[in-house]
Amino acid sequence: MSLILYPTRVGMDRENLALSTGQPMPKIAHVVVGSGMPHADPAAATALVNPRAESVQLAITRLSDTAIQINAGIDKAGCYTITEVGLMLADGTLYAYGPLMPPHGMHKGENIAIELPCVLSRAHLCDLEVDWSILDINELAHTVKELALDALLHDACQLLTCQLDPLEHALKHAWEYGAQHFEMELFSPRFTLRDSAPIAISGVVAGDDSLDLAEHTDTLTSGDYVIFNASHAEPVRILANLELGRRRVVNNLQYTYPNATLARSNWTFESCQNAVCPAGGLYFTRVLKLGTGLAPHRVYLRALTAAGAPELAWRDENGEYTHVPVIETRLVDSQWSDYIYAVPAHDRICLRVRTPVATRVHCLVACNTLVFSASGNCADCVTHSELDIQQHNLRTMDYFLAQI
Numbered sequence: 001m002s003l004i005l006y007p008t009r010v011g012m013d014r015e016n017l018a019l020s021t022g023q024p025m026p027k028i029a030h031v032v033v034g035s036g037m038p039h040a041d042p043a044a045a046t047a048l049v050n051p052r053a054e055s056v057q058l059a060i061t062r063l064s065d066t067a068i069q070i071n072a073g074i075d076k077a078g079c080y081t082i083t084e085v086g087l088m089l090a091d092g093t094l095y096a097y098g099p100l101m102p103p104h105g106m107h108k109g110e111n112i113a114i115e116l117p118c119v120l121s122r123a124h125l126c127d128l129e130v131d132w133s134i135l136d137i138n139e140l141a142h143t144v145k146e147l148a149l150d151a152l153l154h155d156a157c158q159l160l161t162c163q164l165d166p167l168e169h170a171l172k173h174a175w176e177y178g179a180q181h182f183e184m185e186l187f188s189p190r191f192t193l194r195d196s197a198p199i200a201i202s203g204v205v206a207g208d209d210s211l212d213l214a215e216h217t218d219t220l221t222s223g224d225y226v227i228f229n230a231s232h233a234e235p236v237r238i239l240a241n242l243e244l245g246r247r248r249v250v251n252n253l254q255y256t257y258p259n260a261t262l263a264r265s266n267w268t269f270e271s272c273q274n275a276v277c278p279a280g281g282l283y284f285t286r287v288l289k290l291g292t293g294l295a296p297h298r299v300y301l302r303a304l305t306a307a308g309a310p311e312l313a314w315r316d317e318n319g320e321y322t323h324v325p326v327i328e329t330r331l332v333d334s335q336w337s338d339y340i341y342a343v344p345a346h347d348r349i350c351l352r353v354r355t356p357v358a359t360r361v362h363c364l365v366a367c368n369t370l371v372f373s374a375s376g377n378c379a380d381c382v383t384h385s386e387l388d389i390q391q392h393n394l395r396t397m398d399y400f401l402a403q404i
Contacts, residue, residue: 011095038099198263295369307359
């Protein structure tokens with residue numbers, strides 16, 4: 001669209017002064033855009049009501065004895081509606097001014113640069129004609145798409161969360177109380193086997209048998225963690241609270257850590273995707289509830305085929321870790337394999353995964369094993385009768401139906 005810039009009275013006064021004294025006119029300095037309520041009388045304007053940006057580049061070309069062309073570029077930073085435009089001289093004089101009255105205001109999106117080709121004609125001092133054009137149409141299309149997606153996802157996320165919350169609760173209820181139990185690490189806040197966020201700690205000295213965790217002592221559960229920084233990493237098992245916000249560890253610490261992180265793992269987690277695991281990296285689960293029974297539990301680890309199987313170990317809630325060999329490997333595709341381990345059936349267990357070489361882990365699934373008799377009845381490893389299993393399933397379905 002075209003915009004008319006009207007010479008201002010102060011601009012004409014400055015020009016008349018130059019003519020009367022014989023001094024040259026100040027050079028054109030820049031174009032200014034603003035978002036204020038435009039002046040009712042453009043000729044009376046001495047400044048923009050609400051200036052937002054100045055041109056970052058200015059190219060001036062003489063077209064004839066009475067006309068010059070001004071190409072001004074407005075930076076892509078900022079998101080606002082342009083309602084006023086001014087042409088400034090080097091001495092700060094507003095030489096020309098033009099309003100963009102509603103509904104003719106122009107919205108400038110974030111990351112969209114605008115070019116203003118202006119023609120200043122000495123033959124017609126009453127106006128300057130300006131044409132607007134977008135510098136980068138691809139950037140404009142991308143920005144429009146992102147704005148649309150943001151708006152869509154904002155509404156969609158609320159709807160999806162409303163629907164997924166009861167489904168998540170019902171699913172976890174079934175996994176915990178159904179005949180077959182599942183525990184899953186999908187590297188998602190909704191489905192994870194880690195029960196505490198990483199904690200920054202400092203002042204750890206080699207040989208210490210406790211950690212000063214201050215305000216975290218009430219929220220950090222006992223169990224196995226990794227303390228690590230860029231130089232060292234080692235497992236620690238944290239026990240009961242001591243005085244003054246300290247937590248005791250089972251074994252004395254090997255290294256000194258001026259600053260470090262305490263977490264269930266020193267892997268790097270890509271949300272809802274994979275874990276990036278360094279050579280020698282460690283991952284500890286919280287206590288898992290898989291039930292007791294006749295058959296061993298199964299643990300499935302999906303990891304990169306090229307790196308081989310991660311090392312798995314287990315312990316009961318009060319015991320020590322025992323290594324578990326891989327009993328089966330299943331090729332998923334050209335990149336991933338499922339590594340399957342058999343863990344002795346105990347109700348409450350903890351798992352430790354170690355990656356001997358750098359790799360990626362896609363997920364970890366632990367479950368108990370159901371054993372079926374020749375009659376087809378379930379003699380499952382959680383020692384429920386067939387009636388118990390039916391009652392569990394009914395309670396699960398009732399819970400699910402009550403949530404939707």
